[in-house]
Amino acid sequence: MTPFSGDIADYPGGIVLPVDKPFRWTSADVIRKLKFAAIRHFGKKNLKVGHAGTLDPLATGVLLVCIGDACKRAQQLQDSPKEYVARIRFGATTPSYDLEKDVDRTFPYEHITADAVAEALKGFIGVQEQVAPLFSAKSVDGVRAYELARKLYRRGETDKLDEMSMSMLQRNTIEITELELLSFTDFSTPPSAPLEMTIGTASSRINVADTSALGLPEATIRIACSKGTYIRAFARDLGEALGSGAHLSALQRSRSGGYRIEDCVSVDDALAALPR
Numbered sequence: 001m002t003p004f005s006g007d008i009a010d011y012p013g014g015i016v017l018p019v020d021k022p023f024r025w026t027s028a029d030v031i032r033k034l035k036f037a038a039i040r041h042f043g044k045k046n047l048k049v050g051h052a053g054t055l056d057p058l059a060t061g062v063l064l065v066c067i068g069d070a071c072k073r074a075q076q077l078q079d080s081p082k083e084y085v086a087r088i089r090f091g092a093t094t095p096s097y098d099l100e101k102d103v104d105r106t107f108p109y110e111h112i113t114a115d116a117v118a119e120a121l122k123g124f125i126g127v128q129e130q131v132a133p134l135f136s137a138k139s140v141d142g143v144r145a146y147e148l149a150r151k152l153y154r155r156g157e158t159d160k161l162d163e164m165s166m167s168m169l170q171r172n173t174i175e176i177t178e179l180e181l182l183s184f185t186d187f188s189t190p191p192s193a194p195l196e197m198t199i200g201t202a203s204s205r206i207n208v209a210d211t212s213a214l215g216l217p218e219a220t221i222r223i224a225c226s227k228g229t230y231i232r233a234f235a236r237d238l239g240e241a242l243g244s245g246a247h248l249s250a251l252q253r254s255r256s257g258g259y260r261i262e263d264c265v266s267v268d269d270a271l272a273a274l275p276r
Contacts, residue, residue, distance in 0.1 A: 001265055001269055001270075001272070001273050002273065003272070003273045003274070003275055004041065004042075004273055004274060006041060006042060006043070007042070008042040008044060008047065008067075008068050011067075011068060011069075012069065013069055013070060013073075014066060014067055014068035014069035014070025014071065014072070014073070015066070015067040015068060015070055016052075016064055016065070016066055016067075016070045016073070016077065016259075017034070017064070017065040017066075017067060017265070017270055017273075018062055018063070018064055018065075018256075018259040018263045018264045018265070019034075019062075019063045019064075019065050019264055019265060019266070019267060019270055020060060020061060020062070020063075020261065020264035020265065020266055020267075021055050021059070021060055021061060021062075021063040021253075022060065022266075022267060023058065023060050024057055024058065024206040024208065025057065025267075026057050026206075027051055027054045027055050027063055030051070030063060030065065030267060031049055031050060031051055031065065033267060033271070034049060034065055034067075034267070034270055034271070034274070035047070035049035037270075037271050037274040038067050038274050040274075040276060041274040041275060041276070042068075047067070047068060048066075048067075048068060048071040049065065049066070049067050049071070050065075050066050050071050050074055051063055051064060051065055051066065051074070052064040052066060052073075052074045052075075052077035052078040052256070053077070053078045053082070053227070053256060055253055056098065056100075056232070056251065057100065057206045058098050058099055058100055058206070058208065058248075058250075058251065059231075059251040059252065059253060060251070060252050060253075061084075061251075061252040061253030061254055061261055061264075062253045062254065062255060062256040062259055062260070062261055062263075062264055063253075063256075064077050064256055064257075064259060065270070077256070077257055078227060079227050080227065080256060080257030080258070081177070081224065081225065081226060081227070081255075081257065082224075082225055082226075082227065082229065082253060082255060082256055082257075083178075083222065083223065083224045083225075083253070083254045083255035083256075084222070084223045084225070084231050084251060084252065084253050084254060085182070085220065085221070085222055085223075085251070085252045085254050086220070086221050086223055086231050086234070086235065086248060086250070086251050086252075087218060087219070087220050087221075087248065087249045087250035087251070088218065088219050088220075088221060088235045088238060088239075088246050088247070088248060088249070089211060089214075089216045089217070089218045089246060089247055089248075089249040090107075090109045090112050090216055090217045090218070090219070090239055090242065090244050090245070090246045091106060091107055091108070091109030091112075091214070091216040091217065091244055091245065091246075092105065092106045092107065092211060092214060092216060092245055092246075092247060093105045093107070093236070093239065093245035093246065093247055094209065094211075094247045095134075096133065096232070097133050097232035097233065097235055097236050097247050097248060098232050098235075098247055098248040098249075098251070099208050099209045099210075099211065099247070099248070099249060100206065100207055100208070100209070101207070101209065102209045103209065103211060103214075103247075105245055106245070107239070107243075107244040107245040108243070108244060109216060109217055109244050111242075111243065111244075112186075112217050112242050112244060113184075113186065114181065114184035114186075114219075116242060117181055117184060117219045117221075117238075117242065118181050120238060120241045120242050121179040121181060121221070121238075122179075123241060124176050124179060124234070124237070124238070124241075125176055125177070125178075125179060126175065126176065127173060127174070127175045128173070128174060128175070128176070129171040129172070129173060129174075130171065130172055130173075130174045130229065130230060130233050130234070130237070131171055131172075131233060132172065132230050132233055133230055133232045133233050133236070172228050174225060174226050174228055174229045175225065175226040175229075176223060176224070176225045176226075176229065176234075177224045177225065177226075178222070178223070178224035179221060179222070179223055179224075180221065180222040181219060181220075181221055182220040182221060182222055183219070183220045184217070184218070184219045184220075185217060185218045185219075186217045211247070211249065212249075218249060222254070224255075231248065231251055232247075232248050232251075235247055235248045
C-alpha cells in the first residue's frame with residue numbers, strides 16, 4: 001500500500017486502517033505495534049490509536065485500526081454488522097469454547113450429519129438472547145470475566161465454568177441475519193483443509209490445543225450477525241442444539257461494516273505504510 005504522508009493534518013477525519021489480524025495475536029498486540037509506528041511516523045506523542053471491535057487471539061480477519069480523529073468513530077464502526085466464517089468441531093467441548101484451552105468433555109457425535117446441522121441452523125436465525133463465554137472481556141462487577149475464569153481454570157475447577165457463565169453473565173440481545181453451511185466433514189472422512197489465515201509472529205502466551213486427531217465431525221459456517229455476537233457462544237449453543245458439544249476450531253471475521261477481508265492489509269504492510 002502507498003505510504004501515508006508524514007503530517008496527520010493531511011487526514012482531517014483520521015485514518016481507518018483495515019488489518020487482517022494474525023493468528024495468536026491479541027487485538028492489543030496489533031494496536032501496540034501500529035501505535036508505536038504511527039507515533040514515530042507522524043511525530044505526535046499523544047496520537048490516539050485504537051480499534052473498533054476486539055477479535056479473540058485465535059481468530060483472524062478484519063480488525064479496524066483507528067488512527068487520529070478516526071478514534072471518534074470507533075464506537076460507530078464497532079456497532080456495524082459483522083460477518084464471520086467459523087469452523088465448528090462437534091463431539092467435544094473446551095472451557096473457552098475454542099482451542100485456547102484443552103478438551104474438558106466429550107459427547108456422542110455419530111448422529112450429527114450435514115442435514116442435521118443445516119436444520120439446526122434454522123433455529124438460530126433472528127433476534128435472540130445469548131450468554132457470552134466466561135473466557136471473554138465482558139465485565140462482571142467491574143472485573144473482566146476471563147480473569148474470574150482463569151482463576152477457576154488454574155484451580156482445576158473447570159466443571160464450574162459453564163455454571164458460573166450462565167449465572168453471572170447477563171444475557172445480551174443479538175441478531176443473526178444469515179447462516180450458510182459452507183461445508184461439512186463427518187467423522188469417517190479426512191479433515192477439511194484449514195481456513196486460510198495470517199500467522200504473523202505468533203505469541204508464545206497463547207496456547208493452541210490440537211483436537212484434530214480426535215476425528216470429530218466439523219462444519220464450516222458463514223455467519224452474518226449484529227455487534228456483540230460471540231461466535232464461540234454460538235458454537236456452544238449449536239452443539240447443544242444437536243444433542244452434543246462443540247467448539248471452534250478456526251474463526252475468521254470476513255466483514256466488519258463496509259470493510260471486507262479482501263480490503264485488509266497485513267501488519268507488515270501497515271507498518272511499511274508508516275515508515276520512520
